Amino acid sequence: MxxxxxxxxxxxxxxxxxxxxxxxxxxxxxxxxxxxxxxxxxxxxxxxxxxxLPGMIDDQVHFREPGLTHKGTIASESKAAVAGGITSYMEMPNVSPSTTTIDALHKKYEIARVSSAANYAFYLGATEDNLEEIKALDPQTACGVKVFMGASTGNLLVENPVALEGIFRDSPVLIVTHCESGPVISQNQKRYDDKGIQPVIQDHPIIRDAEACYRSSSCAVQLARKYSSQLHVLHITTEKELALFEAGPVQGKNITAEACVHHLWFSDQNYPEKRNLIRCNPANKSATDRHALIAALHDGRIDIIATDHAPHTWDEKQQPYPQAPAGLPLVEHALLSLIDHVKAGRMSIEQVVEKVCHNPAIRYGIRERGYLRExxxxxxxxxxxxxxxxxxxxxxxxxxxxxxxxxxxxxxxxxxxxxxxxxxxDGSHAYPMPGTAAALRFDRS
Missing domain, CATH: 2.30.40.10 (Urease, subunit C, domain 1)
Structure with a gap:
């Protein structure tokens, strides 16, 4: 050899x-x-x-397999990921059928075993009635439980207070949340409906506003404090939410927060040009919010940077705003976008490595990855x-x-x-080899 x-x-x-x-x-x-x-x-x-650098560990991707493979597959999107310097990823449960049972989780691991170019792990999706599946998860092999606290459809939407209490009380693994309040979003949408106004893309951050995010994320933090849960709040987009999180190193925190590369890059000022191509949930907010996120990277209120890679077809994105799906593809250029921030003096390369390599390894307890160590x-x-x-x-x-x-x-x-x-x-061609990638393993007490 x-x-x-x-x-x-x-x-x-x-x-x-x-x-x-x-x-x-x-x-x-x-x-x-x-x-x-x-x-x-x-x-x-x-x-x-x-x-x-250590390879980037992306704790939030949507590779669309099974069931949505016209948008992306584990093979196609992981190939793009390694071309972008991402060597490990954790993939979300909102596929078809949703990954809400341990059996469905095992089937995704089998798909990745034969087709993934990068190391992999998968979340179990929480529902309002699968607590027993959550409780049966193996902390050494499962990366986490994903809870859509609003802003989802079907059985992945968890808004019932009793169901949420059970998840935060009994989950044996890290809980990761998408936090947007459905009632607040509905109330904001109703203002347009009552006036007979059809919203356009520039209205997206008004409908899915800071209050919708804060209402939900503050609820998640409150539940985590009540039950001493391990909580990681995904894709923070607002300055207001940052007050919920503690500054300082990620080590020892029960509650952590994340920002995504597109929320660090785009703001509501980019909607006229990019339109539905940057429609995502949570929405890109103001430039002031974006600057606050970058500041929070420096003091440790934001612990991790990820992508929330979520591809849709070009035709799907060309539909009118109300019908166009939310999400954008990011893994191939995520690390490069962060290095552009380094070149602009907004962060250092050491900070980038901390937020995309070291801290994901620490927060998830990933075994023997995330560092350049013998x-x-x-x-x-x-x-x-x-x-x-x-x-x-x-x-x-x-x-x-x-x-x-x-x-x-x-x-x-x-x-x-x-x-x-x-x-x-090799700088030009991605050539994944079968059997090279491996399932991530976790060291957790």
Whole structure:
């Protein structure tokens, strides 16, 4: 078996930037050091000073399989993910049928085992009557329970107070929530209906406003405090919600918060140009809210950055605003978008690595991933900080065939991605190999 020796790289890891070499052997990081000597079996990669980062761990994606495979598949979207430097993901339950039983969960793991380009885990979806399924989850293998506290359809919508109490009281794993209040959204929509006004995309953050988010997220936080639950609130979009969360390191927190790359990039000022392509739930809010999210990354009120990758077809997005679905594809350019923030001085590359690699590993208890450490799995991404990546709809790897970043040129380039020591992206082509990716495992008491 050959090994890989990455020479002359700039390692970004655990708050430090150092010049070093790194050797991969048997799927793991065997050695990190200065001027490592090449061995006969080594495949040499000269990084020429490029950044070597732990692979991004994306704790929130929608890959649409099973049942919605005209939008995306585990194979197609994970291939785009590794091209974007994402080496592990956690996928959501709102597929068809919804992933609300342990049997359905196992079936998704089997699909990923034979088709995923990146490491994988899947959430069990909460309903108002599947508490026994939740209680039976194995904390060592299940990444979490997803609770749609409003803003969903079918049996995944959980608004019954008794059902919510049971989930927060009895879940043996991390609870992750989508927080938007259905009653507040309905009340806001009714104002348009009463006046006979058909809302347009610019009305999206007015209908799904800050109060809708705060009403729901504050309820989740209150329940978590009542039952000492492990709670992670996904995709925070408003300055108002940030008051619910504590500043400081992620270690030891029972309640954590997340921001997504598109909410850090777009605001309501982008709706006239991007229109339904950036329609998402929760909505992109004001520029003031976006600036507040970035500030919260610095003081630790926002612990993790993820994507909420959620593809829909081009035709679906071209429908009038009331019919157009919410969600956008993001995994291929998420890390590059964060590096653009670094170039603009809004955050540091060390902070990016903390929020997309270290903190997801800590919060979820992921075993031996998320760091550049000897003995850890070799999930790596090599980035040229002096390169560039031009985005156009025609060049993306998503099955849906479009990107909200169309016509933007990012100020860096993904040169290579390794998953469990195997190179799955070479800067131009993604070539996932069967059996390379693995199910994530968790160390939890």
């Amino acid at each position: 050959t090994s890989t020796l990455i020479k002359n790289c700039t390692l970004v890891n655990e708050g430090q930037i150092i010049e070093a070499d790194l050797r991969i052997q048997k799927g793991r990081i065997e050695q990190i050091g200065s001027e490592l000597s090449a061995q006969t079996k080594d495949q040499i990669v000269d990084a020429e000073g490029a950044w070597l 003995g850890y799995f070799a999930d790596l991404v090599l980035v040229d900080p002096k390169g560039s990546t031009a985005v156009s709809h025609g060049d993306v790897r998503y099955l849906c065939g479009w990107s909200p970043f169309d016509s933007h040129t990012f100020q860096s380039k993904i040169l290579s991605t390794w998953v469990n020591g195997s190179q799955v992206f």
